[in-house]
Amino acid sequence: MAQRNQLKYIILGLLSEKKLTGYDITKAFDSDIGEFWSANHSQIYPLLKRLEDDALITHELELVGEKLEKKLYSITSAGKTVLREWLSEPTPEISATKDEFILKLYFIHSADDPLLLPMLTEQHQLHQAKLTHLKNQMSRKFPDETSQNNLGHFLILQHAIQRETRYTAWLQDIIDKVSR
Amino acid sequence: MAQRNQLKYIILGLLSEKKLTGYDITKAFDSDIGEFWSANHSQIYPLLKRLEDDALITHELELVGEKLEKKLYSITSAGKTVLREWLSEPTPEISATKDEFILKLYFIHSADDPLLLPMLTEQHQLHQAKLTHLKNQMSRKFPDETSQNNLGHFLILQHAIQRETRYTAWLQDIIDKVSR
DNA sequence: GCCTTCATGTAAGAAGTTACATGATTTC
DNA sequence: GAAATCATGTAACTTCTTACATGAAGGC
Incomplete structure (x- = not known):
């Protein structure tokens, strides 16, 4: 950018x-x-x-x-x-989230492609690790449920956790379907 | 990058x-x-x-x-x-998702900040519009439930829809709490 | 005829990455 | 005394954006 x-x-x-x-x-x-x-x-x-x-x-x-x-x-x-x-100022642009894995996935056309499953498990591991890290951050920085001092920081952490939760679940879902 | x-x-x-x-x-x-x-x-x-x-x-x-x-x-x-x-090749990096709104939100420390609610509603509108667009894309490109010809494309669309669904729900949740 | 879309390039400059370079302080 | 961390910078290069520039084809 x-x-x-x-x-x-x-x-x-x-x-x-x-x-x-x-x-x-x-x-x-x-x-x-x-x-x-x-x-x-x-x-x-x-x-x-x-x-x-x-x-x-x-x-x-x-x-x-x-x-x-x-x-x-x-x-x-x-x-x-x-x-x-x-x-x-307004923030009218949603910038494209440049994710190299998603990019690669776009060019995998078939569920039979031998590259697919390794890619999925690799990413699942990565995002799972990230999720764990984020949850640790959350409990370290916001131990009590009221996000008193820094609302923005709390919200972006919450957002990141939700994003990674959704991401890993999506990957798991594909893994289940592909390996069946 | x-x-x-x-x-x-x-x-x-x-x-x-x-x-x-x-x-x-x-x-x-x-x-x-x-x-x-x-x-x-x-x-x-x-x-x-x-x-x-x-x-x-x-x-x-x-x-x-x-x-x-x-x-x-x-x-x-x-x-x-x-x-x-x-x-x-492995794809071992999760690149930081550079989102200008999230960046701004990080620097909003209090729920009382008058900038917060307008920011949230603006983003909600944007992501809602994007979600609608993505769903249209999905039904245009994959009208029947079997994603026969291009798995990768189907999956990334599915992923984007889930992401935007989660994003808008998160924003709505904050809006509800802030305006209450 | 006019406007939109198709079609291909170049130039200038800002942003971002990787590598080079150096030295002080702290910790073990 | 050695290793890790603190601390600050520069150089070379790639990527990316914004703007400049031109012209043909198609639709109305």
């Missing part, structure tokens, strides 16, 4: 909660945000510089140990405005 | 079924494949040239009317091998 620079808004969104280093932001894609977006540090560091040039964020230096200087970034009021504007 | 050139395999996959022009391939992304991948003609035409350089496809010219020459592409046996290899 070489377009609206959504990564920019993710960074602004994260910084609107607390001050973070580039490294912290990079790590966020391994956990929370990783469920629905990805980014590498080589993309993040240059963008942080650009956002600072545009005065949407600033940084202060924090000394760690004796020599290492961390750059602690924080959002400016201009940055908050830009973030809020983005949130306020 | 600047990586494994999956578009290449989509083109090979489409051409393994029948001869197509670049224009036909472009159009395929408006219907069938559009459910789970996107591409513009400006990406397709240069890639067709590259694939022909690599001898994975060839073309013949077909005269339309008096002057217009269409390039009808077809897959070579080398191309078929490459396609089959791709299908045989």
Whole structure:
């Protein structure tokens, strides 16, 4: 997606909660945000510089140990405005969910294709593992049933769990039919 | 996703079924494949040239009317091998589903945020429309219950319908809770 | 005749991936 | 002292989007 620079808004969104280093932001894609977006540090560091040039964020230096200087970034009021504007805009596009397995499946024309069953079981295992991971995340982050502090985070986790539950059930259903 | 050139395999996959022009391939992304991948003609035409350089496809010219020459592409046996290899490879990555609405939702922390309800209703409408479209596609392409000719296509349509059904139900559920 | 669709390309630039590169701090 | 993690960057390259550009054929 070489377009609206959504990564920019993710960074602004994260910084609107607390001050973070580039490294912290990079790590966020391994956990929370990783469920629905990805980014590498080589993309993040240059963008942080650009956002600072545009005065949407600033940084202060924090000394760690004796020599290492961390750059602690924080959002400016201009940055908050830009973030809020983005949130306020309509989101009229449903982007195609680029799923390589689904792509491959499209080109399997017959239930007799020997590739089909291995593909299905591989994916079932993957999505089952993901589902387990998501459920762990849920019980770690929202142990009591009231999703008090962060509604959005709760909802996207709930959504991801439902999606993976549905995905694994669908795969299982095909596996049952194919192997019968 | 600047990586494994999956578009290449989509083109090979489409051409393994029948001869197509670049224009036909472009159009395929408006219907069938559009459910789970996107591409513009400006990406397709240069890639067709590259694939022909690599001898994975060839073309013949077909005269339309008096002057217009269409390039009808077809897959070579080398191309078929490459396609089959791709299908045989494991697909061990679940790519993050980049959904801008989910992204925005992540940064809505409270049920009291005035942006929440409009966002939800907008998305509900969008996904409801998509669901209707998908169901129409299904009944147009697979009118009888046996999915005889093209299993893969049937399954991905089924998957998309389930996904959108789940998505709209999830949104409706939140709307009910928020507006109560 | 006019408008829509068919048909094929190129150019510029943004976004994203993979690899290269370096060094400090913490933990065991 | 070694290994893992913290921390920040750049370079090269591919992919993808948006816009520019042109012209033929078909339907009304």
